[in-house]
Amino acid sequence: MSFADLGLSDELLRAVEASGYSDPTPIQAAAIPSVLMMRDLIGIAQTGTGKTASFVLPMIDILAQGRSRARMPRSLILEPTRELAAQVAENFEKYGVNHKLSMALLIGGVQMGDQVKALEKGVDVLIATPGRLMDLFQRGKILLTGCELLVIDEADRMLDMGFIPDIEEICTKLPKTRQTLLFSATMPPPIKKLADRFLSNPKQIEVSRPASTNLNITQKLVPVRADRKREVLRTLLTRDDVKTAIIFCNRKTTVRELNKSLRRYGFKSGEIHGDMEQPQRLAELALFKSGEINILVASDVAARGLDIKGVSHVYNFDAPWHPDDYVHRIGRTGRAGATGSAYTFVTADDAENIENIEKLTGQTIPREEVSIDAAPPAREEAPREERPRRGRRDTAEARPTREERAPRDDRAPRSARPARDERPVREERPVRADREPRRDDRRSRNGYDDGPDVGWNGPIPSFLDIKLGA
Known part of the structure; x- marks a missing residue:
């Protein structure tokens, strides 16, 4: 089976062929015809089997007809992480090269202003993480009443990251008459409960046993x-x-x-x-x-x-x-x-x-x-001891030893210096005549002659003029 047997348009087949793919994977062969028939779908497949292309390719053909309106995306793809959302966006750009579809990427960690501008122009495909989507929705920057197709990708990862309450709230804001696609590598009971609540008579495709690993x-x-x-x-x-x-x-x-x-x-x-x-x-x-x-x-x-x-x-x-x-x-x-x-x-x-x-x-x-x-x-x-020290102009190997250093010309060798007791005695410096007397021989800074500094038992300063006794 080839991609041409799945009912895709000629423009899309040229884009797939230019990407280097000729034969679809089992999940793609089973999912693409059902998506083109506008059926709800549950896809269970191990990672690396091509789940992304199984919903990106038919979505491009479905959205080729119609036009977008400001702040009202025609389709919504929910991804658990920023990297997955960016990767799905790359797939749309690669496979939709021959279509004139507008796309917006709503993820955290980037400025919100550019995302709001893209929404105001109108988008055919909105790829978002639940947190950023709910933030913009609560700010009144986006309306979900015109969304005709919803994709919940990596649903089990959404469960692990605690996004299930957000997804349930998002689903209540969408039109009841819509197409919903749910893809997951595993199908734990909470995901099964989510599918039973928001999908209408879905076709379930399972190309491998749940939680099985790739045989390659x-x-x-x-x-x-x-x-x-x-x-x-x-x-x-x-x-x-x-x-x-x-x-x-x-x-x-x-x-x-x-x-x-x-x-x-x-x-x-x-x-x-x-x-x-x-x-x-x-x-x-x-x-x-x-x-x-x-x-x-x-x-x-x-x-x-x-x-x-x-x-x-x-x-x-x-x-x-x-x-x-x-x-x-x-x-x-x-x-x-x-x-x-x-x-x-x-x-x-x-x-x-x-x-x-x-x-x-x-x-x-x-x-x-x-x-x-x-x-x-x-x-x-x-090893640390062999590395040159940082912040030094020379390394340890380049420094001369004490014996290798040449003596200064104006300094006698240590052995020729006189002993300490043979050195001349330094002469005492004479006392200057104009030197001010010490603190106890002159007036204090406040101008009174208080005499020498005293403690608690010393004489009473004269400026206090206190008389004791009767």
């Missing part, structure tokens, strides 16, 4: 002590043919510290986490996609939906706390039919997490012992 990914568990993780990671990065890799950590502080460590050892690495501003995160992703850095240390903000071609390895520096996150993390490799490798570091405290992961995926992940003796010393940084 070679998975390994690496037992390691917590204090040896960095050494084992450097060993694996050097041993394997790592073209591009993503390293996942559970904490933002671990992301920052690990990235600094890798850069000190000569690796071309970058970082991305939730504490970074949106321009910084997009800049790091751009460097990673362009190949200027080939290792990206990330928190779970990059675990969902980021489509970066050519990621050969994924390393779970920390075993994920939630088993669903494991499926999404390793799904960053082995995409679009390619093969990949995923390593998860396991400490003694991770036994329960690994048990939950294996229970969810229905498979036993093989273990691999890694010897750190294979780590090459060439990439290690110079």
